Amino acid sequence: DAGVIQSPRHEVTEMGQEVTLRCKPISGHDYLFWYRQTMMRGLELLIYFNNNVPIDDSGMPEDRFSAKMPNASFSTLKIQPSEPRDSAVYFCASSSGGPYNEQFFGPGTRLTVL
Amino acid sequence: GNSVTQMEGPVTLSEEAFLTINCTYTATGYPSLFWYVQYPGEGLQLLLKATKADDKGSNKGFEATYRKETTSFHLEKGSVQVSDSAVYFCALSPPTSGTYKYIFGTGTRLKVLA
Numbered sequence: 001d002a003g004v005i006q007s008p009r010h011e012v013t014e015m016g017q018e019v020t021l022r023c024k025p026i027s028g029h030d031y032l033f034w035y036r037q038t039m040m041r042g043l044e045l046l047i048y049f050n051n052n053v054p055i056d057d058s059g060m061p062e063d064r065f066s067a068k069m070p071n072a073s074f075s076t077l078k079i080q081p082s083e084p085r086d087s088a089v090y091f092c093a094s095s096s097g098g099p100y101n102e103q104f105f106g107p108g109t110r111l112t113v114l
Numbered sequence: 115g116n117s118v119t120q121m122e123g124p125v126t127l128s129e130e131a132f133l134t135i136n137c138t139y140t141a142t143g144y145p146s147l148f149w150y151v152q153y154p155g156e157g158l159q160l161l162l163k164a165t166k167a168d169d170k171g172s173n174k175g176f177e178a179t180y181r182k183e184t185t186s187f188h189l190e191k192g193s194v195q196v197s198d199s200a201v202y203f204c205a206l207s208p209p210t211s212g213t214y215k216y217i218f219g220t221g222t223r224l225k226v227l228a
Contacts (some may be wrong), residue, residue, distance in 0.1 A: 045215055091157050091158070108156075
């Protein structure tokens with residue numbers, strides 16, 4: 001049973017470049033979450049979707065960040081243009097209905113912006 | 115607002131020592147409470163949870179009891195192993211209907227020495 005899949009696992013890019021992170025949630029899960037983890041700020045929720053619809057994007061740091069979920073099995077998080085302060089580990093997680101249910105995390109994408 | 119406070123790390127213990135990682139929360143109503151664990155290079159995974167006051171969550175020898183009177187959810191294990199070395203996150207899921215925004219603590223790094 002495949003878990004949450006993220007790609008790439010590592011990304012190194014230069015400031016100003018566009019970065020796209022990808023996520024495939026667990027089949028049948030109707031919630032998808034994007035988190036960012038840094039030493040300074042810990043784990044932050046950026047945005048989450050329910051049935052492919054963005055519900056809360058209040059954690060998205062600024063307009064340079066955008067997220068889409070065109071279908072139930074795929075989501076992207078895009079940063080354009082990227083900046084060194086965007087360097088972090090980005091996690092995607094999914095869950096199946098209900099506020100008490102477990103969130104399943106992917107392995108993360110480690111982004112380094114030079 | 116809702117918040118989670120957990121003890122600062124790192125915590126360093128010898129194998130077979132007793133472990134306590136403190137977690138307190140602030141929330142209106144009755145949130146669900148969780149402990150997640152993150153092993154090196156991996157995403158977070160659920161360790162245990164409790165959904166109402168006086169519930170005890172347990173898994174892999176770890177336990178935590180939902181204490182409403184002290185707004186706490188401390189993680190304990192009677193005898194730690196080297197394989198328990200990881201970062202542990204306390205989290206809450208607010209009780210507001212339709213809100214699936216976990217609030218995570220800052221994480222506590224545990225290192226167990228052989």
